[in-house]
Amino acid sequence: MAIGATENTLGSHITETLRNAIVCGEIKPGTKLSEPKLAKEYSISRGPLREAIRRLESMKLVKYVPRGGVRVTTLELPQVIEIYHIREALEGKAAALAARNITDEGVDKLKHLLDLAQKHMATSGGAYLQADVDIDFHYQVIQSSGNQMLIHTLCEELYYLIRMYRYQAALQPSRSHNAFKEHQHLVLALEQRDEELAELIMRKHIVRARENIEKQLKS
The missing domain is CATH 1.20.120.530 (GntR ligand-binding domain-like)
Structure with a gap:
């Protein structure tokens, strides 16, 4: 399998994993997503992880906060x-x-x-x-x-x-x-x-x- 295809597969998998954790409340609203921590926890490189975070942002499940990094959306x-x-x-x-x-x-x-x-x-x-x-x-x-x-x-x-x-x-x-x-x-x-x-x-x-x-x- 080509490297690009492998990264896409990993990106899709980590997107689904993080999405379900956010939706179900395992990752709480307002939680900061730490790339180093997530990369270590899921044994994944930064490339697929960043792609997953971009996808989560498009779903409005996370957002970039100035000087606060990427945080899980808090629904008001x-x-x-x-x-x-x-x-x-x-x-x-x-x-x-x-x-x-x-x-x-x-x-x-x-x-x-x-x-x-x-x-x-x-x-x-x-x-x-x-x-x-x-x-x-x-x-x-x-x-x-x-x-x-x-x-x-x-x-x-x-x-x-x-x-x-x-x-x-x-x-x-x-x-x-x-x-x-x-x-x-x-x-x-x-x-x-x-x-x-x-x-x-x-x-x-x-x-x-x-x-x-x-x-x-x-x-």
Whole structure:
């Protein structure tokens, strides 16, 4: 294997490793990423490591702080609310396009995700399976839109920030139940290929999620 190809493979691997550690909270918000320490910990050279950090920066999971080095992003309430406003508009459109373009197999996949979520809720006191199923449900809807610009913006630029927030703030059981029902309604709209209804359901779903965040934080 060529040296360049090897470095790209190592860069992708370390990007995924660091990304998951940041999203899951193993590397805490605000933590400074030390290149020497990370290079030693993961037995990797500086080249692939720096490429991984650049990729993490493009995902907005880390940022350069003047005289503070590279630090893990700390999500503040105003930023979270901004993300949800963006999601409301863009995911609403993605849902409408998904109703037009989704395949029968795509609908079946969403139903399967809901089945997994329902089983998890039944054994976890009503908690939605946030880390994988909830966000992946939205991910699959967005992918089904067929619009590459929407897919890039939502699934690459915002996806991991949303997952990061979900790990930090689990839904209350009451909101989990409502979110699950809203997902069910969306699948029905997609199955019926009703673009207008799918967009309306998705927008209201995200508005309610944002309002729930604001309510929890105020209390």
